[in-house]
Amino acid sequence: MLTVEMNDRLTQVGPGTPMGDLLRRYWFPIAATKELEESPTKSIRLLGEDLTLYKDRSGTIGLLESACAHRRVNLLYGIPEEHGLRCPYHGWMYDETGQCLEMPAEAPDSTFPERVKLLSYPVQQLAGLIFAYMGPAPAPLVPNWDLFAHENVVRDIGLSVVPCNWLQIMENSLDPVHVEWLHQYYTNFVLQRMGTIDESDNFWRDRADVNKHVKTGFDVFEHGIVKRRVLEGDDEENANWRVGHPILFPNILRSGNGNTLQIRVPIDDTHTLYVYYNTHPVAEGDPAQTDEEIPYYIVPLPGTDERGRPSWSLLDHNAGQDNMAWLSQGPISQRWRETLGESDKGLIMFRRLLQEQMRIVDDGGDPMNVIRDPAKNVNIVTPFEAMETGVDTRQRGRRLREGAISTGNSGKYSPVNRERARKAGIPVSDIPENAPNLAQAGTTL
Ligand code: FES
Ligand SMILES: [Fe+2]
Numbered sequence: 332m333l334t335v336e337m338n339d340r341l342t343q344v345g346p347g348t349p350m351g352d353l354l355r356r357y358w359f360p361i362a363a364t365k366e367l368e369e370s371p372t373k374s375i376r377l378l379g380e381d382l383t384l385y386k387d388r389s390g391t392i393g394l395l396e397s398a399c400a401h402r403r404v405n406l407l408y409g410i411p412e413e414h415g416l417r418c419p420y421h422g423w424m425y426d427e428t429g430q431c432l433e434m435p436a437e438a439p440d441s442t443f444p445e446r447v448k449l450l451s452y453p454v455q456q457l458a459g460l461i462f463a464y465m466g467p468a469p470a471p472l473v474p475n476w477d478l479f480a481h482e483n484v485v486r487d488i489g490l491s492v493v494p495c496n497w498l499q500i501m502e503n504s505l506d507p508v509h510v511e512w513l514h515q516y517y518t519n520f521v522l523q524r525m526g527t528i529d530e531s532d533n534f535w536r537d538r539a540d541v542n543k544h545v546k547t548g549f550d551v552f553e554h555g556i557v558k559r560r561v562l563e564g565d566d567e568e569n570a571n572w573r574v575g576h577p578i579l580f581p582n583i584l585r586s587g588n589g590n591t592l593q594i595r596v597p598i599d600d601t602h603t604l605y606v607y608y609n610t611h612p613v614a615e616g617d618p619a620q621t622d623e624e625i626p627y628y629i630v631p632l633p634g635t636d637e638r639g640r641p642s643w644s645l646l647d648h649n650a651g652q653d654n655m656a657w658l659s660q661g662p663i664s665q666r667w668r669e670t671l672g673e674s675d676k677g678l679i680m681f682r683r684l685l686q687e688q689m690r691i692v693d694d695g696g697d698p699m700n701v702i703r704d705p706a707k708n709v710n711i712v713t714p715f716e717a718m719e720t721g722v723d724t725r726q727r728g729r730r731l732r733e734g735a736i737s738t739g740n741s742g743k744y745s746p747v748n749r750e751r752a753r754k755a756g757i758p759v760s761d762i763p764e765n766a767p768n769l770a771q772a773g774t775t776l
Contacts, residue, residue, distance in 0.1 A: 393427030
């Protein structure tokens, strides 16, 4: 249990807050590269600040505070020029450093533009994502995690805006037991509600085909926390315990069968941009992908229907189930009212690590995973149990619907998965196309 004050300290991300200062030491993905190919400006909200991302006609990408310095029209509606973004209201133009270059209605020899500069933040592209950095100079390197560096893969990127604080999402990743309950017993219950499996089918704990947790463990390592588990019938020699898989500090889970990074980007105290970064082994006939071509898709959020009943078809897969758990804790979980047990030791470790890293920043140091040496950033290999076996043994008992494509993480919405299912003749008609969610409904990121 935390005090109200400690809860605030861990969840407030705005400028000048201790957590905001820590998070400003990291690069965050804010868009798929393809998004700016489709539309040259995008509204961004990151760590509580309102910004406009744009790509000008020469290909330079900039991230500026969203309000024009003149009379504060939103630059989301700006016009990209050869070099810079022009405000649509009176034509003031800015470059990617925020410097005003032109004020068409002022005298041609006026020095006024030189004295006007917007806030700007550096951006970088890596592996089909656009990253932003809002911290002090010099900026560190964008970490080149192994999934970004992999070759011979086809990628796609799921996005959603989750209306809750980033920390309760991260804490879910330090909580292995929920995989047994939320993603197995509850999946079976949901499939019963959907009529996919028989009502009389027993979904409870005596089923033979679920993974029961015997033991969980956690260790801090160079890049975060490794999460380990022993499942019933296994021992500590199993890769699930010996290798485990990582939470990359401060905001990434490596998951699935090791081919997905789930990246949680704090938009503000009560919203999180969720990025599912997926790599699929290349299959025959897959076209080569440039970063600009990597498709992205919107992951719908679960909720209730008009009569207040759970929307079951949005709860039959990991992403929907996890989203349900995070959302239903409220915009910011009231940790002073929780009751933690032994099985919560992983998230307690994560909270301690956050506090330790906040102190390091406070003392002027670089926190964990601030990487400045290019030699250490070629391909950062992170442990994953399935590396040894090629199989995610945690999933051995999952009950997939007969003939359905994988619903792990947000896989049921993945365009790469869907195309492969279509080619294999697997029906995808029961899988809804991308449903609108906050990311499509105009909410700023
Ligand atoms: S408000 Fe932007 S130019 Fe006037
Ligand atoms: Fe989960």
